[in-house]
Amino acid sequence: MTPLVIAQVTDCHLQNDPDRDYQGFDVERHLDRVIDDLLLQTPAADMVICSGDLVHHGGPEGYQRLSQRLAHLPVPSYWIPGNHDDAQLMLQAGHQHGSQLNQRTVVAKGWAIILLDSTSDPDGQGGGSLSRSQLTFLEQQLQQYSTHHCLVVLHHNPLPVDSDWQDRIMLANADQFWAALAPHQNVRAVINGHVHQPWELVRGDVRVIMTPATSVQFKAGCQQLILEDDPVLSLPAYRWLTLHGDGQIETSVKRVAG
Structure with a gap:
């Protein structure tokens, strides 16, 4: 069986006004560069997963622009909200452009990809949690797809990253999340956004893979938010994940120059 290839795009922070910057950067153009790069890849990914903070406290326009860009790709795309998103607006935009964007479990090539909403109980600072219903959904899906390799997707990082300000706003109920995963030996990895940095950590037998932002x-x-100033590490980025039939995962970050 050929492997399943995923492109993970995260933390776009699109503004309501496409000409307005975020943290001094033209994030609209950054996203364009990433989408253009995805279009150039041969072979293409099998799917694109957008893992939250897609719009920065904006209205529906940002989701419309993003969904239109994703529609140009030759493969299906799926999205989940982050703490800066409006989950209801995302659902509405997803339905307008085909409910596939809002799909929460994707099954392909021996893998089950479970997409979660970690924006419950926000703390006003950027943190979030998995609601009881999301934890129940996770447990049900893991049981239903017990014969598949499983990849779990959420926005908030479920492990700390040794950055004081970011560790205060990680997944607030990470202990409950890990308790839900513990009985299921088929969980191969968790992927998330939120941290705007690449990390590859391990908890038990589960890899935790974090992806830099577009x-x-x-x-x-x-200790506090400082923007990356390294000329390479500061480039817009996304992640490739190659999911093999034996449960192994190969992954790399792709940084996109202007």
Whole structure:
């Protein structure tokens, strides 16, 4: 069986006004560069997963622009909200452009990809949690697809990243999340956005893979938010994941120059 290839796009932070920047960067153009790069890849990914903070406290226009861009790709796309998103507006935009965007479990090539909403109980600072219904959904899906390899997708990081300000706004009920995963030996990895940095960590037998943003990158290991100033690490980025039939995952970050 050929592997399943996923492109993960995250933390676009699109503004209501496409000409308005975010943290001093033209995030609209950054997203264009990433989408253009995806279009150039041969072979193409099998799907694109957008893992939250797609719009920065904006109205429906940002989701419309993003969904139109994703429609140009030759493969299906799926999205989940982050703490800066409006989940209801996302659902509405997704239905307008085909309910596939809002799909929460994707099954392909021996893998079950479970997409979660971690924006419950926001703390006003950027943190979020998985609601009881999301945890129940996760447990049900893991049981239903017990013969598949499983990849779990959420926005908030379920492990700390040794950055004081970011660790305060990670997944608030990470213990409950890990308890839900514990009985299921078929969970191969968790992927998330939120941190605007690349990380590859491990908890038990589960890999935790975090992806830099299309918008701006944050410097790692800081007490407070500092933008990445390294000329390479600060480029817009996305992640490739190659999911093999034996449960192994190959992954790399693709940074996109102007």
